[in-house]
Amino acid sequence: MIYRETGQFKTSYAADQQIFPIRQDRIGILLLLAVAFLVVPAVAGNYWFNAILIPFLIFSLAALGLNILTGYAGQLSLGSAAFMAVGAYAAYNFQVRIEGMPILLSFILAGLTAAGVGILFGLPSLRIKGFYLAVATLAAQFFIVWCLTKFPYLSNNSSSGVISVPNVEILGFTFDTPQSRYLLVLSIVAVLALLAKNMVRSTTGRAWMAVRDMDVAAEVIGIRLMRTKLLAFAVSSFYCGVAGALYAFCYLGSVEPDGFSLDLSFKILFMIIVGGVGSILGSFLGAAFILLLPIFLDIALPALSDLLGLPFGSATVSHIQLMVFGALIMFFLIVEPHGLARLWQIGKEKLRLWPFPH
Amino acid sequence: MQFFLEVLIGGLLSGVMYSLVALGFVLIFKASGVFNFAQGAMVFFAALSLVGFMEKGAPLWLAFVLAFVVMTLFGIATEKFVLRKMVNQPPIALFMATIGLAFFVEGLAPLLWGNAVRPLDIGLVDEPIPWILDNWNMVISSFDLAAAGIAFALVAVLALFFQYTRVGRALRAVADDHQAALSIGIPLQHIWALVWAVAGFVALVAGMLWGSRNGVQFALTFTALKALPVLILGGFTSVPGAIVGGLIIGASEKLAEIYIPPVMAGWFGGNFGGIEGWFPYVLALLFLLVRPEGLFGEKHIDRV
Numbered sequence: 001m002i003y004r005e006t007g008q009f010k011t012s013y014a015a016d017q018q019i020f021p022i023r024q025d026r027i028g029i030l031l032l033l034a035v036a037f038l039v040v041p042a043v044a045g046n047y048w049f050n051a052i053l054i055p056f057l058i059f060s061l062a063a064l065g066l067n068i069l070t071g072y073a074g075q076l077s078l079g080s081a082a083f084m085a086v087g088a089y090a091a092y093n094f095q096v097r098i099e100g101m102p103i104l105l106s107f108i109l110a111g112l113t114a115a116g117v118g119i120l121f122g123l124p125s126l127r128i129k130g131f132y133l134a135v136a137t138l139a140a141q142f143f144i145v146w147c148l149t150k151f152p153y154l155s156n157n158s159s160s161g162v163i164s165v166p167n168v169e170i171l172g173f174t175f176d177t178p179q180s181r182y183l184l185v186l187s188i189v190a191v192l193a194l195l196a197k198n199m200v201r202s203t204t205g206r207a208w209m210a211v212r213d214m215d216v217a218a219e220v221i222g223i224r225l226m227r228t229k230l231l232a233f234a235v236s237s238f239y240c241g242v243a244g245a246l247y248a249f250c251y252l253g254s255v256e257p258d259g260f261s262l263d264l265s266f267k268i269l270f271m272i273i274v275g276g277v278g279s280i281l282g283s284f285l286g287a288a289f290i291l292l293l294p295i296f297l298d299i300a301l302p303a304l305s306d307l308l309g310l311p312f313g314s315a316t317v318s319h320i321q322l323m324v325f326g327a328l329i330m331f332f333l334i335v336e337p338h339g340l341a342r343l344w345q346i347g348k349e350k351l352r353l354w355p356f357p358h
Numbered sequence: 359m360q361f362f363l364e365v366l367i368g369g370l371l372s373g374v375m376y377s378l379v380a381l382g383f384v385l386i387f388k389a390s391g392v393f394n395f396a397q398g399a400m401v402f403f404a405a406l407s408l409v410g411f412m413e414k415g416a417p418l419w420l421a422f423v424l425a426f427v428v429m430t431l432f433g434i435a436t437e438k439f440v441l442r443k444m445v446n447q448p449p450i451a452l453f454m455a456t457i458g459l460a461f462f463v464e465g466l467a468p469l470l471w472g473n474a475v476r477p478l479d480i481g482l483v484d485e486p487i488p489w490i491l492d493n494w495n496m497v498i499s500s501f502d503l504a505a506a507g508i509a510f511a512l513v514a515v516l517a518l519f520f521q522y523t524r525v526g527r528a529l530r531a532v533a534d535d536h537q538a539a540l541s542i543g544i545p546l547q548h549i550w551a552l553v554w555a556v557a558g559f560v561a562l563v564a565g566m567l568w569g570s571r572n573g574v575q576f577a578l579t580f581t582a583l584k585a586l587p588v589l590i591l592g593g594f595t596s597v598p599g600a601i602v603g604g605l606i607i608g609a610s611e612k613l614a615e616i617y618i619p620p621v622m623a624g625w626f627g628g629n630f631g632g633i634e635g636w637f638p639y640v641l642a643l644l645f646l647l648v649r650p651e652g653l654f655g656e657k658h659i660d661r662v
Contacts, residue, residue: 076450124643128650131393131453131594135586136646139639150630262583266457273454315473322465329458333451334443 004352019197036186041179049178050251056291057182057189058246063271063283064196065239070269071278072200073232074212075125075133079140080240080268085260086114086144087241088248089154092163096156103168107188107245114241115234117144122233126226129215141262148257155257164254181250188246192239197280199235208232209278270325274332276341285340293328297321364497365612371502373608374509378564379585380592380600381513382557387594388533389553391449392441395456398582399463400558404429405565405574409478410471418480425562432463433554441550464579475575480566505567512563513601516556529553533595587638591645593655602653607638 003024010016020026044053066080091110094101121140125133148154148161155161168175168184175181199205207228210218219225248255267290275286301320305312312320336342350357379401386394394400407428411421440459444452486497520526531539532549540546568578584607592603614637619630651657 074450076453124646128646130450132590132646132650134450134453135590135639136643138583138586139636139643142636142639146632146636150632151626266461269454269457316469319465319469319473322461323469324465326458326460326462326465329461330440330455333447333455333458334440337447337451 019194019201033190036190037183041183044179044182046178049182052291052295053182054178054185054251056288057185058243058251059268059271059291060284060287061189061192061246062240062243062268063275063287064193064280065236065243066268067272067275067278067280067283068196068200068208068239069232069236071272071276071282072205072212073208073229073236074215075122075129075229075232076131077137077236078134078262078265078269079121079137079144080236081260081262081264082141082144083114083118083237083240084244084247084264085148085255085257086117086237087111087244088255088260089148089163089257090114090241091245091249092165093154093156095166103170103249107242107249110245111238111241114244115238118233118237118240119230122230122237125229125233138262141265145257145260160256162254162256163248165249168249175250185246185250188242192242193280193284196239200280204228204231212278270329272339273329274339276339277337279339279341281344282339282341285344289340290325293324294321297324362613365616366609367498368502369609369612370605371499371506371608372612373588373604373606374502374506374601375564375567375604376581376584376588376608377601377604378509378512378560378567379581380588380604381516381597382560382564383585383589384592384594384597384600385516385553385557385560389529390441390532390550391452391536392456393449393453393594394459394557395453395582396460396463397557397561397585398579399460399467400429400432400561401565401568401581402576402578403432403463403467403565404558404562405478405569405578406467406471408562408566409476409569409574412478413476422562422566426559429558429562430555433558434551437547437551437554442547460579460582464576468576473576475573478566478569478574480570501571505571508563508567512560513597516560516597525549525552584638587642590652591638591642593652595656596652596654599652599654607641610641611638 003022005022005024008021008023010021015021020029040053062080062084065083066077069075069077087110090113091106094106094109095103098106117140121137124136128136150161152158152161155163158164168181170184173180175184200208207218207223208231210221210223211225211228211232215225218228244260252259271286271290272283273286274289275284276282297320298317301312301317332339379397382397382400383394386392386397404425407425408421411424412418416424436459440455441452444455485500520530528539528544528549529552531542531544532546532553536546539549564581565574565578568581572578585604588600588603588607591606592599592601611634615631615634618633618637622630646652
């Protein structure tokens with residue numbers, strides 16, 4: 001119904017191996033980008049930018065990072081928020097301590113710093129796996145947040161580790177409106193997502209997937225486990241680090257170490273479970289879903305309480321939110337372990353044959 | 359030296375409390391291969407139910423029984439609605455499902471019983487034992503000692519239960535090999551529901567002790583985070599491992615909290631308290647690098 005690939009013949013390897021081999025997909029993605037870059041800034045209001053679009057993009061990036069590690073390389077991490085914290089604080093330090101540091105360079109350096117820390121905490125993955133590794137990543141979570149709170153140097157001697165970031169400025173242009181910050185975040189996320197999409201179908205990505213499916217077997221067929229796993233940790237932490245830097249610089253403006261708590265790590269984990277483990281698209285869908293759900297519940301629950309005549313306090317609403325979150329996670333893991341991304345794929349397959357499925 | 363001993367004993371006794379939570383993890387992991395992240399939430403739920411029934415006027419023993427019934431029903435429901443539907447999924451997916459379960463329970467429990475911090479009085483007092491204070495000049499809480507006694511009694515009961523009853527034998531068989539157990543006619547699903555009920559019982563005891571010490575509040579869910587390093591240190595599949603791991607973690611964390619921050623402050627200046635939060639994890643992590651299966655865990659053999 002939507003489109004078919006009939007009549008599109010590939011005459012060269014390059015054509016066969018491009019990221020989006022079907023013409024309609026290419027048009028679709030270009031349209032999507034055009035809408036995101038041109039239409040959305042023109043129509044969306046400040047609330048949309050500040051409360052929905054910017055956090056959505058930033059969390060998508062963090063989810064993408066975790067998805068690379070957990071979805072593609074199969075190493076469950078519960079410490080993604082800590083790597084975001086490393087990114088945020090590293091970017092801040094590069095900005096504050098080095099005079100005239102270009103902001104984009106400090107974002108990249110922040111990502112690299114996070115990657116370094118990621119490799120350090122990824123080292124145990126060479127010896128242990130599964131739950132043991134998940135618990136080990138909790139060590140990263142608690143240790144990093146503690147360090148950022150206790151070492152005043154890391155937060156430029158501000159009290160209890162709270163940092164207030166300077167304005168983002170590139171080549172004399174100050175990104176001070178929500179609109180401009182949205183565009184900056186969108187550009188960075190688009191580039192990194194494209195890179196990720198490419199990476200997961202390269203040799204590296206295939207090696208990750210082989211390790212995920214069975215690491216002993218992967219080793220037997222000649223994949224270097226140490227390199228592959230540590231690379232996954234590094235790339236994943238890089239993405240989380242950049243997301244953290246954006247989180248501080250383009251979203252909140254002022255962050256504290258405790259903001260990057262275990263809860264945030266779980267939130268990112270939920271994003272990839274709901275969106276789709278091992279899917280780039282899924283990271284975006286999951287981020288959107290987990291971000292919009294509380295907003296939806298905030299609107300829906302009072303309406304429901306009016307309808308039923310039961311007064312819901314704000315505490316009740318937050319309890320129901322927790323329950324809905326938990327129930328959704330279990331629901332998705334039971335019914336559709338591959339998440340929204342798989343639903344989208346199934347829908348596409350069905351529509352391809354519709355209305356004559358046979 | 360005396361101060362050192364006091365810290366050490368205090369740490370060991372609080373370690374027993376960690377063991378108690380870790381025990382719940384081990385039971386479920388042994389029997390069903392599920393790493394139950396929701397154990398902390400279950401501790402919270404159990405303690406809240408206990409207090410809730412007591413507030414309704416039930417005496418302690420009755421409230422305990424009722425709370426145990428609630429936990430059993432919860433275990434059966436979990437088995438029926440979550441675990442049974444996730445047979446044949448990879449263990450890591452089950453683990454993530456229990457994270458979801460933890461969130462669900464953390465919302466459900468205060469929704470049912472209210473979320474105020476409530477005291478729980480089970481008739482134990484948290485005071486130094488005079489005899490030890492007089493003779494040795496050490497502050498050892500009678501509460502901690504009693505809690506340790508209860509914990510050891512619980513472990514003994516569980517050990518006897520596992521060793522000498524029919525159900526216990528079935529549990530051990532399931533733990534060894536699901537398929538083999540199924541093939542000789544052990545009803546797997548009953549056993550799983552049962553083991554969740556037993557874990558609920560352990561959670562109830564843990565919740566009662568933790569709750570009467572710190573008050574019944576949301577922070578009880580964090581007991582799970584205290585128990586995790588105990589688990590990886592002791593090994594996921596070993597009951598003695600949970601006990602020994604708890605003792606090691608409890609003692610070392612208290613000692614570290616006393617002795618490390620001054621040293622660090624000497625190096626860097628400033629205040630470095632609160633290392634309790636991560637020290638057990640780093641300790642367990644370092645330990646894992648030497649022995650990946652934990653102290654008493656089964657050696658993991660990979661086959662291609």
